Amino acid sequence: MLRQIAISCIVVVLALPAVARTRPHYGGTLRVEVEGDPWQRPGGLARRVVLDGLTAMSLDGTARPALAVEWKSENDDQRWQFRLRPGVHFHDGTTLTSANVVASLTAICGAGCPWTAIHAVGASVVFTSDSPLPNLPALLAGDNYLIALTGAGNTATPPGTVGTGPFQFGNSSNGVLILAANDNCWQGRPFLDAIEIHTHRSIHDQWLDMSIGRADLVEVPAEQLRQAHEQRLTVVASPPVSLLALTVSDSGALASPNLRASIALAVDRSSLFNVIFQKQGEITASLLPAELTGYSFLFSADRDVNRAHELRGGVPPPGLIIAAEGAPAMQLAAQRVALNLRDAGYNVQVAAAGVPQHIDLTLRRLPLESNQPQPAMESILRAAGLAIPVLEQTPAGLYKVEREILGAHLLIPLLYLPRAYAVSGRVRDLHLGPDGAPALAGASLEDAP
Amino acid sequence: MKLLCLLAMIASVLMVQPASATSGPWEQPAAALAEQIAGILGTGQAHLIIQNNSTISTDKIPAIRRALEEALKARGVQESGAESANTIRITLSENIRERLWVAEIVEGNETRLAMIRVEAGALHQEVSTSEITLHKQAVLTTTEPVLAALEIADSYVVIEPEEIVIFAHSATGWEERNHIGIGQKRPLARDPRGVIFPSPDGQGFMASVAGMACSGTYQHAAPPVDWIVHCRESDDPWLLTSPRPPDTSSAASENLNAFPIRAFYNADRNSFTGVVTPSMGTDLPPLYTAVLIPRPDGAGLLMNGIDGKVQLVEADALKPIAGTRDWGSDFAALHSGCGSGTQIVASGSGEAISDSLRAYEVPALEAIATSAPLAMDGTVTALWTALDRKSVFAVVCKPSSQGHADIYEVDRVTANCN
Numbered sequence: 012m013l014r015q016i017a018i019s020c021i022v023v024v025l026a027l028p029a030v031a032r033t034r035p036h037y038g039g040t041l042r043v044e045v046e047g048d049p050w051q052r053p054g055g056l057a058r059r060v061v062l063d064g065l066t067a068m069s070l071d072g073t074a075r076p077a078l079a080v081e082w083k084s085e086n087d088d089q090r091w092q093f094r095l096r097p098g099v100h101f102h103d104g105t106t107l108t109s110a111n112v113v114a115s116l117t118a119i120c121g122a123g124c125p126w127t128a129i130h131a132v133g134a135s136v137v138f139t140s141d142s143p144l145p146n147l148p149a150l151l152a153g154d155n156y157l158i159a160l161t162g163a164g165n166t167a168t169p170p171g172t173v174g175t176g177p178f179q180f181g182n183s184s185n186g187v188l189i190l191a192a193n194d195n196c197w198q199g200r201p202f203l204d205a206i207e208i209h210t211h212r213s214i215h216d217q218w219l220d221m222s223i224g225r226a227d228l229v230e231v232p233a234e235q236l237r238q239a240h241e242q243r244l245t246v247v248a249s250p251p252v253s254l255l256a257l258t259v260s261d262s263g264a265l266a267s268p269n270l271r272a273s274i275a276l277a278v279d280r281s282s283l284f285n286v287i288f289q290k291q292g293e294i295t296a297s298l299l300p301a302e303l304t305g306y307s308f309l310f311s312a313d314r315d316v317n318r319a320h321e322l323r324g325g326v327p328p329p330g331l332i333i334a335a336e337g338a339p340a341m342q343l344a345a346q347r348v349a350l351n352l353r354d355a356g357y358n359v360q361v362a363a364a365g366v367p368q369h370i371d372l373t374l375r376r377l378p379l380e381s382n383q384p385q386p387a388m389e390s391i392l393r394a395a396g397l398a399i400p401v402l403e404q405t406p407a408g409l410y411k412v413e414r415e416i417l418g419a420h421l422l423i424p425l426l427y428l429p430r431a432y433a434v435s436g437r438v439r440d441l442h443l444g445p446d447g448a449p450a451l452a453g454a455s456l457e458d459a460p
Numbered sequence: 461m462k463l464l465c466l467l468a469m470i471a472s473v474l475m476v477q478p479a480s481a482t483s484g485p486w487e488q489p490a491a492a493l494a495e496q497i498a499g500i501l502g503t504g505q506a507h508l509i510i511q512n513n514s515t516i517s518t519d520k521i522p523a524i525r526r527a528l529e530e531a532l533k534a535r536g537v538q539e540s541g542a543e544s545a546n547t548i549r550i551t552l553s554e555n556i557r558e559r560l561w562v563a564e565i566v567e568g569n570e571t572r573l574a575m576i577r578v579e580a581g582a583l584h585q586e587v588s589t590s591e592i593t594l595h596k597q598a599v600l601t602t603t604e605p606v607l608a609a610l611e612i613a614d615s616y617v618v619i620e621p622e623e624i625v626i627f628a629h630s631a632t633g634w635e636e637r638n639h640i641g642i643g644q645k646r647p648l649a650r651d652p653r654g655v656i657f658p659s660p661d662g663q664g665f666m667a668s669v670a671g672m673a674c675s676g677t678y679q680h681a682a683p684p685v686d687w688i689v690h691c692r693e694s695d696d697p698w699l700l701t702s703p704r705p706p707d708t709s710s711a712a713s714e715n716l717n718a719f720p721i722r723a724f725y726n727a728d729r730n731s732f733t734g735v736v737t738p739s740m741g742t743d744l745p746p747l748y749t750a751v752l753i754p755r756p757d758g759a760g761l762l763m764n765g766i767d768g769k770v771q772l773v774e775a776d777a778l779k780p781i782a783g784t785r786d787w788g789s790d791f792a793a794l795h796s797g798c799g800s801g802t803q804i805v806a807s808g809s810g811e812a813i814s815d816s817l818r819a820y821e822v823p824a825l826e827a828i829a830t831s832a833p834l835a836m837d838g839t840v841t842a843l844w845t846a847l848d849r850k851s852v853f854a855v856v857c858k859p860s861s862q863g864h865a866d867i868y869e870v871d872r873v874t875a876n877c878n
Contacts, residue, residue, distance in 0.1 A: 033768055034651055034748050034789035037729045069859050072556070075866065177650075199650030301513075305553040305560030306575065308513060382556065406560055407575040452650075 035440050035455035040205040043228045043451075044217040049188055049208045050172070053154035053378050054430075057188060057208060059448050060201075061102075062157035062174035065093050065112065065136070066148050068445045072382035074148035078107060078158060078175065079136070088143040091126075093151075094135045099197045101160045102179035103168075109136045114161040125150060125398070142400055149386035154378075154446065177201040177452035186210050202455035218242065218433070227438050227456075228449065231431040234340040237289040244433035249447035251292055251300045251427030254377045255283070257333075257348065258395050259421050264329035265371050271420035273322035274372070276315045277355035278348055280425050287344045292428040298391055298413050300427045303384045306410050310417065310424075319355040333372040334362035345374045376428065382445045384409055395422050486520075486527040489578040493561050494531035496574035497548060500565050503536030506546035514554040524552065591878055592798045592819055594805070594834040596871040599853070600627065600634050606855045606868045607654030607842055610665055613678045615685050618870075619654040619667050624674060626687050640689040646671050651730040657699050658847065668698040670727040697722035697737055700750050702847070721761065723750065731766045741776030745769075748789040751845070753822060754802055762804065762822065764789055772825065783820070783827040790843040792852040794819060798877035799830055805852045805873060807840040808833070815840040817854060817873055834873065846872065 049057035067077040079093035099107040109131035116129055116136075126138040126147070138147060150156065160173040172180040177196045181189035188208040192201050209226070217229035221244065231239045231246055239246050257278065259271050280294045293300065296310035331352065335345035342361070349359040362370060380390035385401045388409070392399050399416065403409045416422065430447025441454040510525050512518065528550065529539050537548075547566040554560060559578035564571050600609070600616060607619040616627035616634050623641055627634035649670055656667040664677035664687075673694035679686040700721045723732040726746070734744040740761060750763035753772075760774040762781070770784035788807035795802050796819075803819040804827065816833035817840065838858035845852050851874045858867040 034730050034766070036766060073859070075859070195647045196650075199648050199652065201650060301553070302556045305555040305558075306562055308551060308553065309562065309564070309573070384555075405575075406577060407573070410573070410575065 035202045035453075036457065036459040037200075037202050037455070038204050038459035039437075039456035040207055041203050041228060041438065041451065041454065041456065042207050042209070042226050044209040044212040044220060044226045044230070046212060046214060046217070046230055047210070049210055050169075053380070054446070054448060055154075056448065056451070057172075057178075057190060058154065058157055059176075059444075060178040060190060060206065060451050061172060061176045061180060062159050063176050064152050064157050065095075066152040068149065068152040068381060072149075072445060074152050077152070078112070079151075082148055084145075084147075088145045088147070089140050091138045091144065091147050092132070092135050093138075096197060097134065099175050100195060101175055102173050102193060103160065105160055105173075107158075107175060109134060111160060112136050112158055115158045116156060118159075118161050119156060125393075125400075143402060144400065145402055145404075146381075146383070146386040146389055146400075149381045149383055150389065153380040153390060154448075155380075178203075178206055181205065186212075196452075198452070201452045202459070203451070206451060218244070221433055221435065224435070227435040228441070229433050231433050232338060232340060233291045233428040233431065234288045236291045236429070236431055239431070239433055245436070246431055246433050247441060247443060247449075248429045248431035249443040250302055250382075250429060252379050252430050252445075252447035253428050254295070254298065254379060254391055254424055255288075255292075255344070255426040255428055256375060256377055256391075256395065257423040257425065258373045258375055259423060260369070260371050261419075261421055263369055263371060264331055268420060269322045269324065270326075270329075273319040273355065274352065274357070275420050275423045276322065277319040277352050277357070278423065278425065279314045279351045280312050281314070282351070283344055283347055284426055287340055287347055288426060288428065292426050295424045295427050296417075298388055298417065298422070298424055299384055299409075300379070303382060303387055304406060304409065306406055309410065310413075314351070316355050323356055328356045328358045331357055331359045331371040332362050332368055333359055333374065334370045335374040337376060341374055341376070348372070348374060378446065379427075380446055388413065392416070392422075397422065484523065484527070486524045487531070489559075489561060489576055490524065490527035490531040491534075492576045493550070493563055493574060494528060494535050494537070496576065497532060497563050497565060498535035498537055500572050500574060501537060501546060501548070501567070504546065505538045505540035505544050506532075506548045506565075507542050507544040508532070508539045509547065509549045510552065511549065512552045514552045514559055516552055516559075521552075591830040592796060592803065592875045593878055594817060594819055594831050594873055594875055596817075596834060596836070596854070596873045598869050599872050600870040602868050602870075603866070604868065605652065605841065605857070606870055607652055607669065608656045608667070608844060609853065609855075609870055610656045610658065611847065612658055612665060613685050615678070615687065617656060617665055617667075617676065617687075619656050619669060621648050621652045621654075621669070624667065624676070624689055624691075626685075626689075628685065638687060638689075640674075640687075640691070642669060642672050642674060642691045644669070644672055645693070646727065649730055653725075653730055653842070655698050655700075655844070657702050666699065668694070668696075668725065670725065671695065695724070695727065697724045697735075698732070700736070701752050721750070721752065723747070740773045742773065742778055744773065744778070749791055751791065751793045751804070753793055753804065762791070762793075764791065770827070772822070779825055781822060781825055781827055783829075786818075787827075788815070788840070790840060792843045792845045793849070794845065794852050794873075794875060795849040796875035796877070797850070798875055803830055803875065805843070807836075807843055807854070814838055815856070817843075817852075819875060831875070836871070838867075838869070841868070850874065 049055045063077050065079040066074040069075045080096045082093040084091045113129050113131045126140045128139045130137045159171045168180050177193050178190035179193045181191040190206040192204050194200050220226040221229045265271050284294050294312050296312040297307040301307040333345050333349050335341040345361050349361055352359045377391045377394040379387050381387040388401045403412050437456045439457050442450045444450050549564040551562045561576050563574040604620045609618045618625045623639050626638040628637045654669040656665050659666050667674040672691050674691040676687050676689040700723050723736045726733050732747050734746045745765045747763045747765050750761050752759045753762050760772045762772050764770050770781045772779045772781055786808045791804050791806040794805045800821055805817050805819050807815050815836045818833045819831035820827040821830050836856045838856040840854050841857050842855040851872050854871045856869045
């Protein structure tokens with residue numbers, strides 16, 4: 012069943028492009044609508060087309076050259092050297108240098124970077140670390156490490172928006188962001204002349220605009236995929252790219268490992284999958300989806316309320332607070348989890364918005380930033396606040412690491428969710444990247460002049 | 461002598477038969493997994509359960525089960541009934557890269573695991589039942605996009621987006637000798653294109669890329685060949701067909717070579733404007749590709765418009781060609797000698813991630829497939845007819861391995877008559 016769902020998602024992704032490989036048309040303006048901020052991290056659409064990384068993620072999950080043309084590691088992956096692509100310019104004409112890159116990456120993560128130090132050495136950028144960083148090339152392809160020109164920006168161009176990508180900041184007013192084609196892009200000029208992004212549009216309004224021909228690309232939350240199909244929207248969906256998970260506090264009421272294990276057994280993933288998320292994505296009790304590992308079936312996703320009661324050991328139920336990050340569906344999911352836990356004897360309240368309090372359980376969406384298992388697992392752990400380098404390369408080794416991490420019950424995987432968009436009939440060759448973000452630089456319009 | 465031959469045949473059959481009867485794609489992974497299981501369980505009995513979570517078809521499962529049973533037996537693990545205290549639960553799983561076979565070895569309350577990877581790629585077989593079979597042979601591999609290439613005067617002249625690269629023969633194949641910058645002043649396109657043909661006197665080449673025209677001449681044909689290459693800004697029309705005089709005696713070939721056709725290229729786009737010279741007697745829409753093909757009354761120009769429609773220009777009229785829905789933007793003529801003698805090799809991808817090439821004939825106003833698709837293991841980014849016209853060249857972009865640029869492979873595609 013799960014495999015069928017995964018396959019159906021992939022089919023949707025692959026079915027959208029034209030039947031045969033045809034050359035794209037140049038020209039035209041793509042009209043996009045989004046619910047949030049297009050510059051947000053991770054996943055902001057504008058970030059992805061304005062900024063480039065040192066590496067980029069290919070569809071098969073390997074890191075491929077982008078602003079860096081080659082790289083090598085030394086000293087057991089504790090020293091990495093990335094040689095920059097020559098002749099690349101930022102949108103304002105500034106030449107890309109290793110000093111620019113170092114400044115940008117330092118500004119992004121400061122003291123919280125995965126590496127210990129970063130240096131500009133000639134035309135190369137050198138990363139050093141106290142511990143091995145075997146997945147650094149894949150990590151640098153992620154949304155967090157895109158290169159922006161630091162110190163640039165003024166009233167016309169906001170900070171962090173001058174990059175080397177295929178589109179450049181045009182203007183922004185009244186919630187409409189205009190991105191113009193970068194004629195001098197190192198990857199070649201994009202096919203579209205411009206992208207017009209209408210920001211902070213509700214999903215309802217986005218779909219309405221799509222239905223009356225005022226939008227070409229709108230968002231489809233995973234929980235509304237079924238509804239989108241019923242409304243006959245042309246949907247392009249990614250394979251699972253984010254993990255819905257509970258992060259569990261190891262202090263306060265849930266300091267006991269047995270209580271945390273009890274919580275993990277009490278959650279009913281099926282009801283979340285069937286009711287809240289309308290049977291989209293896949294149920295999981297593992298950190299990585301089956302497509303990446305093949306072993307996720309070894310982690311049982313079954314609910315066992317009796318065992319949850321046993322593990323609680325008759326202790327008077329502690330009062331727990333659960334919070335949810337993000338969209339309304341997440342709030343509904345948190346309420347559903349709270350109901351599950353009450354069945355197992357816990358007294359659970361959903362956190363009230365704006366009231367500072369100790370949170371025991373947080374329902375979050377953790378992005379899967381790669382489709383290589385090691386960097387993907389690292390990205391999830393990092394987003395969950397568990398910065399654990401994953402050095403294992405074999406399935407058996409990865410399984411062991413995952414089993415150990417999940418054994419602490421600080422992170423409880425629930426569902427894997429896809430990222431999806433609805434597209435108008437004008438749009439062609441729109442592919443979703445490994446992180447589910449639309450690759451707008453490769454898209455074109457059927458009716459372009 | 462006959463007896464000797466017969467004995468040799470019998471001996472060879474006897475030598476081959478046991479291997480073909482027992483070896484298959486599953487024996488090796490079965491042995492590897494059995495080895496791990498035996499290492500955990502030791503010798504003894506166990507109940508064997510096999511579950512298929514992969515895309516392996518169910519009709520293959522009995523063979524896999526047999527292979528596993530035999531491999532376990534050879535290592536002292538005998539299969540027993542469900543009443544056994546030990547259970548080996550084997551799940552045939554997979555991920556996007558490979559197959560994964562997982563054994564859960566249950567002894568009482570304890571479960572231990574064994575896992576092996578199984579390569580997915582080696583298990584596919586294709587059978588061709590078509591009129592012709594296409595074959596490919598890699599000619600050249602580079603890390604820069606190849607727009608077009610020409611083998612001439614013991615050299616291989618390759619047009620890249622910003623350079624012309626001259627390769628010369630070496631003991632290991634083609635070896636880079638010269639890089640000549642094209643010197644574009646305008647930004648490069650995301651979908652760059654180029655063409656290269658021999659010059660009319662046969663002493664060099666003529667090449668076009670967006671906004672530029674280049675010509676090359678060689679000083680003497682014996683290696684090492686010295687090339688002199690000049691590039692200049694130009695909006696002259698590009699050659700679509702070879703300007704060389706006919707070099708065969710067939711009427712069709714004479715017709716095809718008699719009309720070198722040029723087309724104006726839109727340097728801001730990736731297509732031709734539709735203005736061609738000499739005139740075709742009718743207005744043409746903007747187009748990506750056009751090739752001359754023999755027709756009963758001479759030659760016709762088969763063209764692919766940017767609207768995706770494939771049309772034939774014949775007798776001063778544009779005629780739509782049916783059966784081309786699966787074609788990509790690029791195609792080239794292949795004078796294979798099979799069937800009617802000439803096929804169109806068209807690129808396409810269907811629902812596959814990689815592109816394929818397929819041969820078609822256009823006897824009337826419908827394209828009929830005459831070969832099975834030839835998988836190209838990447839994206840076909842350029843396609844043109846070879847100078848001998850008995851093969852076509854395809855440039856295939858293949859995804860890179862970690863830390864390296866994408867690979868561009870120039871493949872020569874030829875046809876065998878079935």
